[in-house]
Amino acid sequence: xxxVPAGRLPKPQMRGLLISHLKRHGAIALVFSMGVxxxxxxxxxxxxxxxxxxxxxxxxxxxxxxxxxxxxxxNCARPSWEQAEED
Amino acid sequence: MATPAQxxxxxxxxxxxxxxxYFHDHVMLVLILITCLIFYSMLVLISSKYIYRxxxxxxxxxxxxxxxxxxxxxxxxxxxxxxxxLTDELDxxxxxxxxxxxxxxxxxxxxxxxxxxxxSYMLPLGDLSKGxxxxxxxxxxxxxxxxTSVRVLVTAxxxxxxxxxxxxxxKMDAVPGRLNQLALQCSxxxxxxxxxxxxxxxxxxxxxxxIEAVPVEVFEGWCDxxxxxxxxxxxxxxx
Numbered sequence: 001x002x003x004v005p006a007g008r009l010p011k012p013q014m015r016g017l018l019i020s021h022l023k024r025h026g027a028i029a030l031v032f033s034m035g036v037x038x039x040x041x042x043x044x045x046x047x048x049x050x051x052x053x054x055x056x057x058x059x060x061x062x063x064x065x066x067x068x069x070x071x072x073x074x075n076c077a078r079p080s081w082e083q084a085e086e087d
Numbered sequence: 088m089a090t091p092a093q094x095x096x097x098x099x100x101x102x103x104x105x106x107x108x109y110f111h112d113h114v115m116l117v118l119i120l121i122t123c124l125i126f127y128s129m130l131v132l133i134s135s136k137y138i139y140r141x142x143x144x145x146x147x148x149x150x151x152x153x154x155x156x157x158x159x160x161x162x163x164x165x166x167x168x169x170x171x172x173l174t175d176e177l178d179x180x181x182x183x184x185x186x187x188x189x190x191x192x193x194x195x196x197x198x199x200x201x202x203x204x205x206x207s208y209m210l211p212l213g214d215l216s217k218g219x220x221x222x223x224x225x226x227x228x229x230x231x232x233x234x235t236s237v238r239v240l241v242t243a244x245x246x247x248x249x250x251x252x253x254x255x256x257x258k259m260d261a262v263p264g265r266l267n268q269l270a271l272q273c274s275x276x277x278x279x280x281x282x283x284x285x286x287x288x289x290x291x292x293x294x295x296x297x298i299e300a301v302p303v304e305v306f307e308g309w310c311d312x313x314x315x316x317x318x319x320x321x322x323x324x325x326x
Contacts (some may be wrong), residue, residue: 017137033119033120
């Protein structure tokens with residue numbers, strides 16, 4: 001009996017285990033889902049908007065048209081090398 | 088056009104389609120939030136050993152999970168309605184063309200300044216050149232000026248068809264006896280493909296749409312070419 005320690009263990013939670021479990025994991029679920037959502041926004045949605053902005057910032061219609069024309073994309077404007085061949 | 092095994096939307100070629108892509112990203116955020124929440128909840132509930140057999144109701148949680156979905160629906164609905172009205176906006180169109188669906192081809196009319204009409208049939212397999220897309224190429228393409236507000240009047244001559252160009256965010260039913268209006272604006276040059284989107288008979292899958300967006304000067308040159316008497320016979324045109 002002399003070697004029983006004087007301190008006590010903390011009293012374990014006796015009631016409301018399910019509710020406290022749900023509250024804790026409900027908060028974790030919210031943080032986790034909002035984190036994944038933010039990651040999608042930062043990794044996919046915002047870069048896509050920036051990509052479109054940058055594409056049209058210095059978009060040169062004539063330069064792009066000439067490049068596509070020479071590649072033979074259009075029917076209404078044939079490439080210069082095709083007309084040279086015909087000549 | 089779409090590339091093989093493509094899952095996402097096509098790259099936008101018009102301001103409206105760009106807004107549709109941004110709206111799709113917005114709705115995906117909501118879906119990811121809900122999916123992650125449900126997925127984690129399922130994991131936790133399946134692995135939990137706690138049971139409370141006298142649990143009958145929870146007024147606070149029931150209020151929360153009624154109000155929050157209503158808020159989520161409003162967050163989705165407001166941008167959706169804004170986009171819906173944006174697609175209907177027609178900002179002083181500089182050109183009007185008519186698209187008429189037939190079994191099984193499209194015919195186009197440019198009657199604003201000139202009287203240009205032509206039919207647009209799918210190119211059969213044997214007539215394709217190297218690099219052409221199967222079931223998507225046509226003999227006479229719709230040529231339009233880039234960065235120009237265009238009104239497209241869509242109708243049909245026989246059964247219901249649907250004039251669709253996904254990269255421009257366009258789809259409108261072609262109903263006989265009815266004129267439907269579309270607002271079109273190409274932001275960049277290029278060729279944009281679409282297919283009939285309303286079942287219309289045996290060759291429903293074989294009446295595609297091809298738009299060539301070109302600078303205004305090239306468009307005017309094309310109009311002059313179309314009006315040239317010598318090309319009338321080869322283009323199945325009417326005057």
